[in-house]
Amino acid sequence: MDIEPKTRTVIPRYQQIAIEVAARIANGEYAEGEKIYARSSLASQYGVSPETARRSICILSDLGIVSSEKGSGIIIRSQKKAADYIQQNSKLETIDTIKENLLKSVSRQKKEMDYLNECMNDLIEASVHFRSMNPFMPFEIRITKDCAYLNKTVTEIQFWQHTGATVIAVSRKDLVMKSPGPYVALTEGDTIYFIAQDDTADRVKGFLYPNR
Structure with missing residues (x-):
C-alpha cells in the first residue's frame, strides 16, 4: 500500500x-x-x-x-x-x-x-x-582453512555427486591446473573453478563450508 x-x-x-x-x-x-x-x-x-x-x-x-x-x-x-x-x-x-x-x-x-x-x-x-x-562460464571458490574437506581429493568427498558441479581447473600459487582430474586434493589457498548444472554456486559453497 x-x-x-x-x-x-x-x-x-x-x-x-x-x-x-x-x-x-x-x-x-x-x-x-x-x-x-x-x-x-x-x-x-x-x-x-x-x-x-x-x-x-x-x-x-x-x-x-x-x-x-x-x-x-x-x-x-x-x-x-x-x-x-x-x-x-x-x-x-x-x-x-x-x-x-x-x-x-x-x-x-x-x-x-x-x-x-x-x-x-x-x-x-x-x-x-x-x-x-x-553457458560454460565457470564459477570460482577459494579454499580456506575453514573448508570441511581440506586436503581431501575430489573423489574422496564425492564432489560431483553432492553438488552436481564439475571441477575444470585449480589455481594453486602460480600454477593453474586445467582439467585436474578426480584425484586433485583441496589445499588451503587453492582457487577452484567449476561449472554447475543449475548455474549457481550456492550448492558448492554449502557443501564445502556447511557451518557458514
Whole structure:
C-alpha cells in the first residue's frame, strides 16, 4: 500500500484570527482591561465576514482571554491565558510538522526501495541472460582453512555427486591446473573453478563450508 504524505491541515480563518489577536495580547500590545474594536471593526480589519469575526471572538471569550458584550466591544481579560493559547497552538504545529516530515521520509524511502528492487531485477535478468549466452562460464571458490574437506581429493568427498558441479581447473600459487582430474586434493589457498548444472554456486559453497 502506498503511503503518501498528506497535506497539512489548514487552520480555519476564524481560528487564525483568534491566534493573531491572542498573540498581540500576549505580546503586550493590548493591556488587560483595555477595550478594543467591536466585532464589525474586527471583520473589517481582517477582511472577513461578521460571522467569521464572531467565531474568532467566541474562541477567545470561551478561553477567558477576552470578554465580549453587546454594545461594549471586546475587552482584554487575561494576558497569561492568551500566552497559554499561543503556546498550545505552537505545540500542535510542531507535532503536525513532525508528522508531515515523517510521512515524507517514509515516502522517500519507499521510492528508494522501489528503485532498488527495479535495479535488482534488472541485474538478475541481465545475469541470467549473460549466463544463457555463456553457458560454460565457470564459477570460482577459494579454499580456506575453514573448508570441511581440506586436503581431501575430489573423489574422496564425492564432489560431483553432492553438488552436481564439475571441477575444470585449480589455481594453486602460480600454477593453474586445467582439467585436474578426480584425484586433485583441496589445499588451503587453492582457487577452484567449476561449472554447475543449475548455474549457481550456492550448492558448492554449502557443501564445502556447511557451518557458514
